[in-house]
Amino acid sequence: DVKVTQSSRYLVKRTGEKVFLECVQDMDHENMFWYRQDPGLGLRLIYFSYDVKMKEKGDIPEGYSVSREKKERFSLILESASTNQTSMYLCASSRGQASYGYTFGSGTRLTVV
Amino acid sequence: RKEVEQDPGPFNVPEGATVAFNCTYSNSASQSFFWYRQDCRKEPKLLMSVYSSGNEDGRFTAQLNRASQYISLLIRDSKLSDSATYLCVVKRGQGGKLIFGQGTELSVKP
Numbered sequence: 001d002v003k004v005t006q007s008s009r010y011l012v013k014r015t016g017e018k019v020f021l022e023c024v025q026d027m028d029h030e031n032m033f034w035y036r037q038d039p040g041l042g043l044r045l046i047y048f049s050y051d052v053k054m055k056e057k058g059d060i061p062e063g064y065s066v067s068r069e070k071k072e073r074f075s076l077i078l079e080s081a082s083t084n085q086t087s088m089y090l091c092a093s094s095r096g097q098a099s100y101g102y103t104f105g106s107g108t109r110l111t112v113v
Numbered sequence: 114r115k116e117v118e119q120d121p122g123p124f125n126v127p128e129g130a131t132v133a134f135n136c137t138y139s140n141s142a143s144q145s146f147f148w149y150r151q152d153c154r155k156e157p158k159l160l161m162s163v164y165s166s167g168n169e170d171g172r173f174t175a176q177l178n179r180a181s182q183y184i185s186l187l188i189r190d191s192k193l194s195d196s197a198t199y200l201c202v203v204k205r206g207q208g209g210k211l212i213f214g215q216g217t218e219l220s221v222k223p
Contacts, residue, residue: 033211042215043157043200058210090156092211101147101202102211104156 003027004093006105013112019078021108023091029103030096032074034058034066036087037107043090049074050096081112116140116212119201123218130191134217136184136201143212145204146177148186150197151216157200160186191221 007022033048045058047066067075092102146163163175174187201214
């Protein structure tokens with residue numbers, strides 16, 4: 001089975017801190033994605049990457065950046081955490097073809113205080 | 114208007130009931146279609162892909178109507194373990210961005 005591992009299940013950070021969320025997949029998938037999920041808003045795409053060193057903005061990239069230096073690792077960076085970034089963050093990966101679904105990590109629940 | 118819209122929930126049904134979820138999508142460039150299931154405080158997991166010819170997996174049947182841009186999921190003989198949120202998902206673009214509906218919550222009662 002494909003495994004997508006997120007480094008932390010729960011995280012509490014202070015406003016203004018720089019926060020790193022790490023995601024690693026073990027099936028050589030080309031595509032990786034970061035979503036956040038909020039009640040009433042569903043899953044919203046923050047950033048995605050189709051290959052190493054490639055990144056594309058999703059629907060809500062403001063306040064975030066990403067890094068993909070290796071194929072298996074996709075990091076989400078909150079440059080200066082704010083309380084409105086308190087959310088569940090979900091990483092996912094998939095093969096290159098459009099017909100495949102995603103495999104998600106178990107999520108990181110981030111609270112910014 | 115949201116790109117993927119689903120029936121508002123929650124659906125509360127007795128065990129053994131048949132329940133149907135509907136979903137519409139607005140972007141005709143959408144290439145692939147899925148239903149995901151998300152249990153409380155867990156990540157979404159792929160339930161099934163949806164094909165134009167319709168497809169079935171045990172008690173679950175999914176249908177796609179590209180002309181109407183409409184997707185459905187039918188669950189027969191509901192079990193308590195079917196209680197979850199069901200997410201309608203479409204995929205488009207290079208590599209495939211997944212666009213999620215807000216989800217419909219299903220609660221199956223004894």
